[in-house]
Amino acid sequence: MRNRWRTGLTDFSDCLLAGLLVALASAPVVTAAPAFAAGCRVLDRARHGLARPLWTTFWADFRQAARGGVPFALGCLAVAVLFAVDLEVAGSMAGAGVLRTALWLLAAAAAVVAVRTCAVFAAGEPSWRRAIAVAARETAASPGHALLLAGAAGLAVVLVWMLPILALVVAGPLALAAVATGGRA
Known part of the structure; x- marks a missing residue:
């Protein structure tokens, strides 16, 4: 009983440490995707009892993911800006409620x-482009897992909105959710 409790506490602390490392590596916004992919990879390894300590394995994984991940992060940032602009424009149009719902x-x-995509790359996909295609296929093939992951992402946003300091650790539980719902674990 005591050993199960200690194992659970170790998993929880690994999750929070991974979130903190992802936040630290994401300080320059263009490195957010490689940082998240590295967080997914170290949490997957920690879940299976491999590759400790987390600190050193995270930075090695981050360097490896950063090679092609920065263009992917820039693309995600551009898409986010595009959605924000579309939401503003949709507010001034007729039928704004339906259009805003569709955009959300x-x-x-x-x-x-x-x-x-970050979780797929972390699972061993060598190319970010192929990781996008695999992630889109997995999302379409398992809508239940996609809804769980959307719920985890939505909860992360709400937690950061309610208590902004949680932005330092919320990426860890989100990375664990991405790994757990990916179908590759």
Whole structure:
């Protein structure tokens, strides 16, 4: 009983440490995707009892993911700006309620594919381009897992909105959710 409690506490602390490392590596916004992919990879390894300590393995994984991940992060940032502009424009049009709802659903789907792309790359996909295609296929093939991941991402946004300091650790549980719902674990 005591050993199970200690194992659970170790998993929880690994999750929070991974979130903190992702936040630290994401300080320059263009490195957010490689940082998240590295967080997914170290949490997957920690879940299976491999590759400790987390600190050193995270930075090695981050350097490897950063090689092609920066263009992907820039693309995600451009899509986010495009959605924000579209939401502003949709507010001034007739039928704004329906259009805004459709845009929010499309944004949620894009966020799920982006998060899952990082998890797919972390699972060993060598190319970010192929990771996007695999993530889109996995999202379409398992809508239940996609809804769970969308719920986890939505909860992360709400937690950061309610208590902004949680932005330092919320990426860890989100990375764990991405790994757990990816179908590759």
